[in-house]
Amino acid sequence: MEPNDLALQQIAAHFLYIPFVYENLDHPVLARLKKFQVETHFRASDFMDQGMRLLTNYQKNLQSPCFLARECFGKFAGVSAVLCGAGASLKEAVPILKGNRDRFLILGCGAGVEALLAAGIKPDLAVHVDPDPAHQFSKTDVPLFFQLRTSYEVVSQMKGPRFLMAGAGSFPLESWIEKQLGLEPPSDGGWTATTRGASLAKALGCSAIYFAGVDFKGPYAKGIKIKDAGQRDDWAMAAEWLEEWRKGHPTGPLLPGAIVPPFSIFPLQEGKKVWHPVAASFGACRELISQFLDRLSQLFPNLPGEDEQCQTILQSLEHQIVVEKILNPIWDYWESVYERQSENHPDALTLHRLLLLKSLADQFYAT
Numbered sequence: 001m002e003p004n005d006l007a008l009q010q011i012a013a014h015f016l017y018i019p020f021v022y023e024n025l026d027h028p029v030l031a032r033l034k035k036f037q038v039e040t041h042f043r044a045s046d047f048m049d050q051g052m053r054l055l056t057n058y059q060k061n062l063q064s065p066c067f068l069a070r071e072c073f074g075k076f077a078g079v080s081a082v083l084c085g086a087g088a089s090l091k092e093a094v095p096i097l098k099g100n101r102d103r104f105l106i107l108g109c110g111a112g113v114e115a116l117l118a119a120g121i122k123p124d125l126a127v128h129v130d131p132d133p134a135h136q137f138s139k140t141d142v143p144l145f146f147q148l149r150t151s152y153e154v155v156s157q158m159k160g161p162r163f164l165m166a167g168a169g170s171f172p173l174e175s176w177i178e179k180q181l182g183l184e185p186p187s188d189g190g191w192t193a194t195t196r197g198a199s200l201a202k203a204l205g206c207s208a209i210y211f212a213g214v215d216f217k218g219p220y221a222k223g224i225k226i227k228d229a230g231q232r233d234d235w236a237m238a239a240e241w242l243e244e245w246r247k248g249h250p251t252g253p254l255l256p257g258a259i260v261p262p263f264s265i266f267p268l269q270e271g272k273k274v275w276h277p278v279a280a281s282f283g284a285c286r287e288l289i290s291q292f293l294d295r296l297s298q299l300f301p302n303l304p305g306e307d308e309q310c311q312t313i314l315q316s317l318e319h320q321i322v323v324e325k326i327l328n329p330i331w332d333y334w335e336s337v338y339e340r341q342s343e344n345h346p347d348a349l350t351l352h353r354l355l356l357l358k359s360l361a362d363q364f365y366a367t
Contacts, residue, residue: 004029005036012036014336016044042191042234043170044333046131046149050356051330055364057131058177060152061164062271069145069165069200070184071267077205079105083197084123086111086135086224087215094119097212104210107201110193111135111224112213113142118223127197128154129189136225145200148174164269165189165200173278173325180274190241191234198245209249214242281322282365288317289358296351303347314350317357327357 011033025031046054082097082104084090090112097106098121108116108123110130114137116123126142131149141160147167155162167174169186178186184203189196194214201209213221216235220226292313296304304310317323331353338344338352 002032005032008033008036009040012040014340016040016333016336017048039237042237046171047330047333050334050359051326052360052363053132054149054171055173055326055360057150057152058148058173059275059364061146061148061150061155062177062275064156064162065268065270066162066164067267068181068183068269069163069203072163073184073203074205076105076201077207079204079206080208080210081105081107081201081204081206082210082212083107083109083194083201083214084112084116084212085109085194085214085216086115086221087213087217088219088221089215090115090119090213090221093212094121097121105201105204105206107197108142109197109214111137111220112194113140114138114225115213115221115223118221126158127193127200128158129193129196130154134226147196148177164271165196172329173322176321176325177271177274177278181269181271190245191238195238195241195245198242198249202249278322278325279365281320282361285317285320285322285357286361286365288313288320289354289361292354304350305347314354317354322360323357326360327353331356 008029015037020034020037025034080103082093084093084097084106097104097116105125106116106121106123108114108126110128110133113123113126113128114135117138117140122140123142126140126144128144128146128150131151133151133154137154137157139157139159142158143161143163144155144158145163145165146155146158147165149167149171164181164183166178166183166186168189169175175186187199187203189199194211198209216239292304292310295307295309295313299307299310334356335349335353338349341348
């Protein structure tokens with residue numbers, strides 16, 4: 001850690017969700033502050049809607065049986081893999097990929113799946129991680145490797161075998177569910193589908209890993225339909241991550257025989273039951289919050305922080321699994337947002353936190 005990094009991280013956290021315009025990044029301190037802000041905003045983007053999208057993906061992705069990605073780990077030893085992104089440079093690799101299908105395991109990463117299909121190439125595997133992608137995706141039977149956070153709309157359109165991968169361990173509920181299902185331990189998969197694809201290819205046992213269409217900049221390859229062209233700060237972070245990753249994973253000579261194993265030999269996993277205790281905990285929170293608000297209406301204008309009954313209810317809430325695994329990590333980001341308001345009295349912050357939990361509980365209390 002460099003001098004002043006802790007202070008810069010605190011500044012970035014305090015100004016969460018506030019856009020900044022840097023007129024001049026020549027000063028090294030400003031350049032480093034921007035780096036921390038980009039990373040903080042990107043990590044917090046999952047909770048910009050207070051976690052609604054992320055939890056919806058978790059809930060819906062658990063409704064259908066799937067395989068576990070770890071069943072495939074090591075099954076591609078001695079195989080060369082090509083990870084394909086959706087950059088414009090993909091067109092340069094298309095003739096090579098078409099002429100050497102038996103020499104590569106082709107992984108379509110994120111929008112790279114669509115770019116490959118548009119070029120007449122069906123990838124052997126697809127990797128999707130984005131919870132709310134900016135691109136439109138078509139139905140395909142390409143085997144899918146995905147995470148709980150992956151957009152459920154995208155996952156539902158993948159009609160081939162589906163393999164659930166562990167995430168990075170950054171969200172407690174995700175790690176808890178993965179442990180219940182018996183997934184591999186969390187791992188650093190970088191920032192995008194391509195960087196996650198790189199770590200996946202290594203886990204699969206691929207002895208040589210190449211990249212095509214991995215530009216981390218616009219324009220996109222032919223065949224990509226953009227829903228929202230918005231700023232992609234994750235590209236710069238992904239490029240930096242991949243540069244470091246490749247130092248420890250050099251590529252080697254091409255090796256023949258990229259054979260996809262018969263996925264039918266793997267056991268299917270039922271994830272639906274794992275959501276049941278989460279839904280039950282949300283239901284219990286709804287009841288406790290209702291009791292708190294009823295009591296608050298009786299107390300007003302007195303404050304709940306001075307009322308023993310309110311404090312007892314709040315203590316009961318703290319024992320709920322969704323408070324520990326969901327509310328607390330989301331509140332870590334949103335507390336600084338509410339503290340910027342003039343009415344940031346401790347009782348006001350408590351009420352904000354309670355209403356945030358209520359909005360989640362109202363949405364997810366049913367299985």
